[in-house]
Amino acid sequence: MNLAVFDLETNGYAGSSVLSASSIVLDGAGRILDFFNRFYLPTEPFNARLFRIHGLTPERILALRERIPSPPHFIEDWPDLMDFWARYEVGGIVIHNARFDLAFLPEMAQDSMRCWCSMQGLTDLCALPQRTGARGGGYKWPRLQEAVDIVCNGPSALAPTEAARRAEEAVGACSAHVSLADCFELYRVTVRIQAHHPGWMRFEPLRLPFRIPGGKPYRIDAQPRHDGFTVGLLKLEQRLRLVLA
Known part of the structure; x- marks a missing residue:
């Protein structure tokens, strides 16, 4: 069975706009079959507090949108993802924090x-302790990087398939949080x-309330600008294309 991994960068919580949508499709052997990676404009003003998290400033989004024609807003483009x-x-x-991403x-x-x-x-599996004083028992939900460190990099890491090993060697480290x-x-x-543990992956339907991003189309007073951030993203795409099955 082919699987996909999926992630978004957004302009805030549910009801705000999606700024980028990405997905990688893989087969049962772990071979990467294709990927989807697009950037969008918000319908509301940019949330500048999030620039330090995902780095998607107006200038960078405009520059990244130059290479793939797509509708300006994700709400118009999600059928293409489907x-x-x-x-x-x-x-x-597979989605890390599905209840956040699916709501968009x-x-x-x-x-x-x-x-x-x-x-x-x-x-x-990650068995990360709750913060001191946190309510409830058990373990805390792992952030993506914490899961990667334990499953892929740590002393108890699981071995990759041969296809995944080749992909990891070709793509290398991904430092940007996009x-x-x-x-x-x-x-x-x-x-x-x-x-190693296919029984753990229980794929089920999940339905969350969807809120259409509000506001009139937001006028961006900026010009496209390529810098080390955008160049690095484009190089990541190039490296991924080299390993497509």
Whole structure:
């Protein structure tokens, strides 16, 4: 069964705009079949507090949008993402913190998806203690990088498939916190769980309330600007293309 990993960068919480959407499709051997990576404009003013997290400033988004023609807003382009998954007959989608990302897809899109939340699904494996004073028992949900460190990099790391090993060597480290880089890290985790503990991946429908981003189309008073950040993202795409099966 082909799987996909999926990640978004957004302009805030549910009801705000998606700034980038990425997905990587892989087969049962861990081979990367294709990837989806697009950038969008918000319908509301940019949330400048989030620039330090994902780095997607107006100038950078305008520059990154130059290489792939796409609708300006994700709300107009999500059917193309669904067509991308359908083309590869994706049977399950892995999302780290599915309850956040899925809320940016309309309910009719959610109804066609079967998902596994790696954040919740790997909680017991990662066994990270709760913060001092936190309510409730058990372990805390791992952040993506914490899951990667334990499943892929740590002393108890799971071995990758041969296809994943080659992909990791070709792509290298992904330092930027953007949706495509996070997708590749999630791919690394997914390949190992799929190979060693497939029973842990329970793909189920999940339906969350969707709120259409509000406001009139926001006028961006900026010019496209390429810098080390955008060049690095484009090089990441190039390296991924080299390993497509």
